[in-house]
Amino acid sequence: MRPNSLHAADLAHMVHQQTDLGAHAADGAVLIARGEGVHVWDTEGKEYIEAMAGLWCASLGFSEKRLAEAAYRQLLTLPYYHTFFQKGHEPSVRLAEKLTAIAPPGLNHAMFQCGGSEANDAAIKLAWYYHNVTGRPQKKKIIGRIRGYHGNTVATASLSGQPHMQADFDLPLGDRFLHISNPNYYRAGLPGETEEQFSERMAAELQALIDREGADTIAAFFAEPVQGGGGAITPPRGYFEAIVPILKQAGILFVADEVICGFGRTGHYWGCETYGIQPDMLSCAKQLTAAYQPLSALLISDAIHAALLEGSKRNGSFGHGYTYGGHPVACAVALETLAIYEERDMVGHVQAVSPAFLDGLGALRDHPLVGDVRGVGLIAGVELMADKAKKEPFPAGAKVGLLVQEKCHAAGLIVRAIGDRIAFTPPLIITAAQIGEMCRRFRAGLDAAWAELQ
Numbered sequence: 329m330r331p332n333s334l335h336a337a338d339l340a341h342m343v344h345q346q347t348d349l350g351a352h353a354a355d356g357a358v359l360i361a362r363g364e365g366v367h368v369w370d371t372e373g374k375e376y377i378e379a380m381a382g383l384w385c386a387s388l389g390f391s392e393k394r395l396a397e398a399a400y401r402q403l404l405t406l407p408y409y410h411t412f413f414q415k416g417h418e419p420s421v422r423l424a425e426k427l428t429a430i431a432p433p434g435l436n437h438a439m440f441q442c443g444g445s446e447a448n449d450a451a452i453k454l455a456w457y458y459h460n461v462t463g464r465p466q467k468k469k470i471i472g473r474i475r476g477y478h479g480n481t482v483a484t485a486s487l488s489g490q491p492h493m494q495a496d497f498d499l500p501l502g503d504r505f506l507h508i509s510n511p512n513y514y515r516a517g518l519p520g521e522t523e524e525q526f527s528e529r530m531a532a533e534l535q536a537l538i539d540r541e542g543a544d545t546i547a548a549f550f551a552e553p554v555q556g557g558g559g560a561i562t563p564p565r566g567y568f569e570a571i572v573p574i575l576k577q578a579g580i581l582f583v584a585d586e587v588i589c590g591f592g593r594t595g596h597y598w599g600c601e602t603y604g605i606q607p608d609m610l611s612c613a614k615q616l617t618a619a620y621q622p623l624s625a626l627l628i629s630d631a632i633h634a635a636l637l638e639g640s641k642r643n644g645s646f647g648h649g650y651t652y653g654g655h656p657v658a659c660a661v662a663l664e665t666l667a668i669y670e671e672r673d674m675v676g677h678v679q680a681v682s683p684a685f686l687d688g689l690g691a692l693r694d695h696p697l698v699g700d701v702r703g704v705g706l707i708a709g710v711e712l713m714a715d716k717a718k719k720e721p722f723p724a725g726a727k728v729g730l731l732v733q734e735k736c737h738a739a740g741l742i743v744r745a746i747g748d749r750i751a752f753t754p755p756l757i758i759t760a761a762q763i764g765e766m767c768r769r770f771r772a773g774l775d776a777a778w779a780e781l782q
């Protein structure tokens with residue numbers, strides 16, 4: 329590495345996020361220089377298919393000029409304004425109007441933040457606020473799921489079920505965060521147990537937790553319709569059908585974390601639509617702006633909004649907000665993104681290419697490393713197994729997922745290893761031909777990893 333090079337400066341000064349810092353110190357970083365469509369190039373000129381759309385977010389790929397122009401137009405008109413103290417601006421109003429029109433029924437109000445963590449953090453605060461204002465101040469606990477990923481603030485990392493995001497950060501905070509099992513049927517299903525029976529077992533576990541803690545102490549339940557950072561895990565058949573009535577019965581709010589699933593990823597506009605969920609709050613981000621600007625929205629029900637009004641009267645104001653929440657440039661880019669989704673029928677496109685995606689990856693079940701492939705729309709997870717006939721996982725610490733990720737990288741494919749599960753969420757604009765090439769590169773990566781393991 330040359331002194332004074334970009335890579336040397338990166339090593340010396342940049343703290344990378346969600347990174348094995350020891351590996352970074354030893355190997356340096358891959359720095360991405362430019363993008364076009366579903367492809368990106370690094371500073372060494374190597375080309376990749378970006379099969380993770382960055383961080384599950386660059387839905388329109390890496391060269392959508394209309395979004396750059398929308399940002400530029402707004403920068404020239406009104407580069408900044410806020411929504412505090414009864415002030416506001418057109419882009420955020422128009423976006424709130426649009427989002428609530430396309431949201432699942434009953435979510436008629438939108439609050440804006442800069443990212444998914446802030447949206448979920450706000451949802452936790454609003455759950456407490458709602459119950460306090462409506463006379464149930466003892467409802468405090470929040471239920472998440474093991475391996476769930478809801479963000480990196482103090483509260484959302486506490487809610488997430490990811491041990492490495494809590495260890496040495498003094499998290500989870502207090503005793504307000506509870507977790508139920510991860511619904512990975514392939515890994516956690518018992519011998520002979522059907523998917524529906526597994527879902528019933530998951531629901532019984534939730535019921536037992538509520539009975540143990542007391543429904544009157546629990547404020548909300550958070551779930552990603554398809555779990556992303558936990559491994560691109562689709563819910564087993566009957567899962568939400570079994571869980572939702574239990575929460576309703578116990579007066580527990582359902583918060584759908586659609587930060588990954590929202591805007592067509594699962595083959596419908598919302599993951600809630602794919603799985604028939606009617607949430608009390610819905611958080612969304614990432615594909616809201618196709619990732620061209622940092623923005624998130626928390627959509628809330630009339631009942632929760634009424635509590636905000638009541639609380640505002642009681643406390644003199646609704647005491648919550650961010651300087652950059654609903655930034656006009658981000659909102660303008662979101663409006664343009666949503667217009668593009670509609671004009672190009674992006675949901676229809678996802679439905680059209682999803683069979684090529686799921687069948688193409690599914691065909692890799694014949695590979696000795698691949699135990700299972702599961703997905704919906706344009707999100708999928710591939711389980712790597714030491715002995716798939718015996719359903720035997722690799723020993724903890726063998727890091728086979730990382731090996732496959734590295735070999736895919738060498739083959740020109742960016743995927744993400746989550747333990748021994750490989751996640752795929754390509755830009756929504758990916759074509760069937762590009763999916764074919766993605767699968768070809770993935771097989772090359774698997775073959776290279778297999779050869780090294782022999």
Ligand code: PLP
Nearest residue numbers: 443444445477478479556587588
């Ligand atoms: N929720 C889910 C489901 C996510 O996948 C993520 C990030 O990947 C977040 C929340 C946090 O979003 P952000 O990184 O924008 O804060």
